[in-house]
Amino acid sequence: MTDVIEPTQTGLQVPEVPTGEPHGHAGHEDHGPSGILKWLTSTDHKVIGLSYMITAIAVFYISGIMALVMRLQLASPHSSLLSFSQYNALFTMHGSLMLYLFAGPFAFGGLANYIVPLQIGAPDMAFPRLNALSYWLYLTGSITMMLGFFVAGGAAQFGWVAYAPLSSATSSPGAGPDTWIMALVLTGFSAIFTGVNLCGTIFYLRAPGMTMFRMPIFTWNMLVTGILILIAFPVLTAALVMLFCDRHFDTHIYTAVGCHLVNGLPMRSCGSPLLWQNLFWFFGHPEVYILALPFFGIVTEIFPVFSRKPVFGYKGMVFATMSIAALSTGVWAHHMFTTGAVLLPFFSLLSLLIAVPTGIEFFNWIGTMWHGQLRFTTPMLFSVGFLFAFLMGGVTGIMLASPPIDFATHDTYFVVAHFHQVLIGTAVFAGFAGLYYWYPKMFGRMLHEGLGKWHFWLLFIGFWVTFMPQYVLGLLGMPRRVASYPSNLGWQSYNIVSTVGAFIIGVSFAFLLVNFVVSWRKPIPAGDNPWDGQTLEWFTTSPPPHHNYTHLPPIRSERPTWDYNHPDALNVPHGKAAHTNGKTNGKVRAGV
Amino acid sequence: MGTANSSFLAGFDSVGAVDPSLTSAPPDTPESPGRRHKSARRRLAAAGVVLGAILLGGCQLPTFGAYKGSTSQARSTFHLWQGFFIAGLIVGGLVFLLIVWAVFRYRKRSDDVPVQTQYHTVLEIIYTVVPVLIVIGLFIATVVVENKVTAVEPNPYTELHVYAFQWGWEFQYDNGVKVIGQTTAAPTMVLPTGKTVRVYLRSYDVLHGFYVPEFNFSRYASPGYWTSFDLHVLHNGVYRGQCTQLCGLYHSLMFFNVRSVSPAAFQTWLHTTGAFQRQHPNSIGQLPAGIHANINGTAPGYSGSSGNTGNS
Ligand code: HEM
Numbered sequence: 090m091t092d093v094i095e096p097t098q099t100g101l102q103v104p105e106v107p108t109g110e111p112h113g114h115a116g117h118e119d120h121g122p123s124g125i126l127k128w129l130t131s132t133d134h135k136v137i138g139l140s141y142m143i144t145a146i147a148v149f150y151i152s153g154i155m156a157l158v159m160r161l162q163l164a165s166p167h168s169s170l171l172s173f174s175q176y177n178a179l180f181t182m183h184g185s186l187m188l189y190l191f192a193g194p195f196a197f198g199g200l201a202n203y204i205v206p207l208q209i210g211a212p213d214m215a216f217p218r219l220n221a222l223s224y225w226l227y228l229t230g231s232i233t234m235m236l237g238f239f240v241a242g243g244a245a246q247f248g249w250v251a252y253a254p255l256s257s258a259t260s261s262p263g264a265g266p267d268t269w270i271m272a273l274v275l276t277g278f279s280a281i282f283t284g285v286n287l288c289g290t291i292f293y294l295r296a297p298g299m300t301m302f303r304m305p306i307f308t309w310n311m312l313v314t315g316i317l318i319l320i321a322f323p324v325l326t327a328a329l330v331m332l333f334c335d336r337h338f339d340t341h342i343y344t345a346v347g348c349h350l351v352n353g354l355p356m357r358s359c360g361s362p363l364l365w366q367n368l369f370w371f372f373g374h375p376e377v378y379i380l381a382l383p384f385f386g387i388v389t390e391i392f393p394v395f396s397r398k399p400v401f402g403y404k405g406m407v408f409a410t411m412s413i414a415a416l417s418t419g420v421w422a423h424h425m426f427t428t429g430a431v432l433l434p435f436f437s438l439l440s441l442l443i444a445v446p447t448g449i450e451f452f453n454w455i456g457t458m459w460h461g462q463l464r465f466t467t468p469m470l471f472s473v474g475f476l477f478a479f480l481m482g483g484v485t486g487i488m489l490a491s492p493p494i495d496f497a498t499h500d501t502y503f504v505v506a507h508f509h510q511v512l513i514g515t516a517v518f519a520g521f522a523g524l525y526y527w528y529p530k531m532f533g534r535m536l537h538e539g540l541g542k543w544h545f546w547l548l549f550i551g552f553w554v555t556f557m558p559q560y561v562l563g564l565l566g567m568p569r570r571v572a573s574y575p576s577n578l579g580w581q582s583y584n585i586v587s588t589v590g591a592f593i594i595g596v597s598f599a600f601l602l603v604n605f606v607v608s609w610r611k612p613i614p615a616g617d618n619p620w621d622g623q624t625l626e627w628f629t630t631s632p633p634p635h636h637n638y639t640h641l642p643p644i645r646s647e648r649p650t651w652d653y654n655h656p657d658a659l660n661v662p663h664g665k666a667a668h669t670n671g672k673t674n675g676k677v678r679a680g681v
Numbered sequence: 682m683g684t685a686n687s688s689f690l691a692g693f694d695s696v697g698a699v700d701p702s703l704t705s706a707p708p709d710t711p712e713s714p715g716r717r718h719k720s721a722r723r724r725l726a727a728a729g730v731v732l733g734a735i736l737l738g739g740c741q742l743p744t745f746g747a748y749k750g751s752t753s754q755a756r757s758t759f760h761l762w763q764g765f766f767i768a769g770l771i772v773g774g775l776v777f778l779l780i781v782w783a784v785f786r787y788r789k790r791s792d793d794v795p796v797q798t799q800y801h802t803v804l805e806i807i808y809t810v811v812p813v814l815i816v817i818g819l820f821i822a823t824v825v826v827e828n829k830v831t832a833v834e835p836n837p838y839t840e841l842h843v844y845a846f847q848w849g850w851e852f853q854y855d856n857g858v859k860v861i862g863q864t865t866a867a868p869t870m871v872l873p874t875g876k877t878v879r880v881y882l883r884s885y886d887v888l889h890g891f892y893v894p895e896f897n898f899s900r901y902a903s904p905g906y907w908t909s910f911d912l913h914v915l916h917n918g919v920y921r922g923q924c925t926q927l928c929g930l931y932h933s934l935m936f937f938n939v940r941s942v943s944p945a946a947f948q949t950w951l952h953t954t955g956a957f958q959r960q961h962p963n964s965i966g967q968l969p970a971g972i973h974a975n976i977n978g979t980a981p982g983y984s985g986s987s988g989n990t991g992n993s
Pocket residue numbers: 153156157159160180181183184185187188192247248249250505509512513516517555568569570571591594
């Protein structure tokens with residue numbers, strides 16, 4: 090690319106920004122330990138962010154292999170590949186690993202950790218040591234979770250939601266469920282600390298000129314995610330502690346055993362299984378948005394860059410994200426429609442309403458591309474893939490928000506298809522879009538575009554082949570979480586197609602591995618700003634120096650690097666666009 | 682539970698011999714005034730949505746993969762599904778086309794920097810307000826159908842207590858008839874066609890899901906509290922059911938059947954089976970060890986005490 094900036098050229102109007110290190114020492118990184126010890130003791134957000142991402146991707150591959158084994162099992166109605174208990178353990182671990190230990194940590198532990206300080210011109214996270222603690226808790230939690238496979242009785246088998254009273258000591262004895270609980274308590278604290286850190290960083294460490302309404306949408310979304318984490322995760326942790334007490338100290342918080350009436354009143358350790366569901370989903374539904382908002386943020390960085398335009402409807406986007414977050418705290422019981430014990434219209438309305446801000450985001454993404462100059466690099470392809478996947482998952486999500494339709498499809502493969510389309514849309518399409526997009530920033534080398542495109546197209550095809558038949562299976566009445574199914578109901582052919590699709594997805598991810606190896610063995614140099622990026626992180630070197638910036642460009646809009654590189658092409662209000670045609674009339678409109 | 686099942690069949694077969702119409706579907710579905718009233722309300726529902734007109738002609742529309750529904754409740758759900766599917770098709774299709782258009786039309790053609798448009802207030806207001814209106818429409822349709830589906834009639838034709846357990850079902854009729862079946866021998870619930878039946882649902886142990894695909898309906902069977910709903914089966918027939926909520930090791934095998942027969946045949950079956958079970962108490966299947974049938978206390982419904990839905 091022609092417009093790579095050398096940091097040394099960015100002279101003149103650059104304000105001096107404290108980088109947290111005394112002047113003249115910016116280059117001194119190698120005091121203190123080196124090698125593995127350096128990695129172990131590092132509090133640099135970039136090192137921690139990378140550790141997070143590498144761990145999360147490893148978790149993703151492990152969990153993906155479990156998915157393939159399950160799909161193999163389901164390719165025939167009475168397969169003997171897995172026993173019932175092995176199957177139950179596999180989907181429990183697959184779901185738990187993907188949700189708790191891949192999607193979230195990859196986004197807010199990995200990408201956010203690495204990118205947010207760069208995007209707001211901060212030298213590091215607000216609490217670097219807490220950040221390191223977060224990572225080590227996360228790693229310990231991940232290992233603890235997987236250790237479940239090696240204890241007597243095997244891993245937990247109660248699904249990723251651990252519904253009471255199936256998760257009680259009577260119904261799920263053994264140490265596997267306990268390692269599951271411990272793992273989630275550890276990673277829960279890790280998430281809470283990261284949430285604190287993100288909020289602190291974004292509120293207090295923005296560079297001069299970086300007002301809240303000049304922050305990139307990715308940073309905005311990470312702020313909102315951080316707040317959601319602080320709302321949701323403590324509830325999960327508390328619920329888990331109570332579950333642990335139920336299992337070991339006979340507290341009967343979630344079990345109805347021992348309930349009987351004395352003088353018409355329930356007496357003696359009379360617990361409620363519904364309580365677990367309420368607590369879990371009070372965490373769980375914000376969690377779903379904790380797993381979505383960061384990824385919305387990623388594609389909102391990518392669309393403008395590869396359309397060579399600003400984000401369309403920036404402020405609307407921010408408010409849409411906030412209202413998604415607000416609504417997401419009031420919809421938890423839409424997972425409980427079929428309990429017969431929740432107020433259906435309330436939760437249905439709030440759930441349906443989430444479609445509105447989500448729709449706004451969709452239109453803003455399309456509006457960003459509208460009249461742009463679209464370059465279909467790998468990150469852009471993955472982002473467009475996200476749009477299609479999330480659209481399908483979103484439409485079926487609206488159907489499920491209607492209680493009668495939910496009654497008909499709850500806990501069937503319809504739901505399995507729905508949440509995989511949403512989650513793969515976000516965590517996989519958008520998540521790996523982010524990886525392809527920021528990889529050059531992290532390593533100063535490109536990922537191979539050709540291999541990246543193979544990865545994308547195979548994933549895209551495999552995705553539809555895997556999950557579309559599952560909608561049909563759900564409507565036919567195939568329940569989820571079954572290891573075998575009747576052979577006379579015509580379900581097998583759809584299952585075979587789904588299994589084939591899953592293996593296409595599997596192959597697509599082999600291309601990513603090859604891509605890593607290629608970029609490691611035969612580096613393609615990236616320069617500092619290979620994509621003509623617009624936000625601050627593309628201003629510094631790739632990879633960035635120890636404390637990120639030696640100097641900064643003026644920050645007058647939400648895309649300082651673009652302004653710096655394209656001084657004639659500042660944002661214009663819509664009405665004046667035709668006349669000014671890319672030239673400014675002295676007014677900088679954005680961000681005021 | 683072989684014994685349970687065979688005794689159950691014994692009772693049933695004798696009925697079948699009396700009434701051969703059991704196995705063939707009846708030609709007519711009873712069209713009571715109540716049902717006509719319901720379809721009028723369905724019209725009202727449809728008026729709430731933009732797609733009202735299409736919904737009214739629901740019968741001609743494709744099923745979009747769903748069951749038309751074998752209970753009157755399921756029919757309502759089915760029409761709602763059609764409405765949502767069409768709405769989804771229109772809105773989703775529109776967004777889909779917009780994406781496709783943007784992706785193909787605005788491919789990079791030159792190195793010119795495009796106009797840096799950032800806001801278009803009118804457009805933004807439109808695509809906020811229109812979705813709100815659509816959501817209101819969907820919500821109204823939802824509430825109308827949901828009220829029908831969850832409505833419980835004050836005077837059901839009969840009541841049924843359903844208990845789920847690891848891994849099977851127990852169906853209790855109000856004359857004391859019990860049908861119990863586990864994994865390998867799925868129990869059959871006999872229902873009267875064209876009559877409203879109240880089902881009280883509960884679990885002896887963990888959560889289970891009472892689900893009959895062709896009824897477009899599922900409900901958790903939970904320990905600790907009773908939940909109830911009405912079924913009004915429209916046609917004679919056998920409908921398969923299965924547990925949908927993960928309940929442990931043999932969750933995959935927790936089947937049951939619903940067999941709907943004419944009210945007369947239902948009565949005969951009920952009395953024959955009742956008499957048989959009174960003479961041969963041992964023929965009633967056993968619940969797995971560790972389950973005590975009375976852990977749930979007084980069941981609601983018998984002798985009209987249907988208000989008891991709390992812990993007991
Ligand atoms: C890569 C392709 C994937 C395939 C082929 C796949 C396959 C499966 C299968 C076969 C099940 C068990 C379904 C059942 O028996 O009910 C399952 C469950 C699940 N998957 Fe995936 N999966 C994939 C990716 C993902 C991703 C990326 C996520 C999340 C980010 C995810 C989250 C879940 C969850 C939450 C469950 C539910 C677990 C439970 O029922 O407790 N999956 N998946």
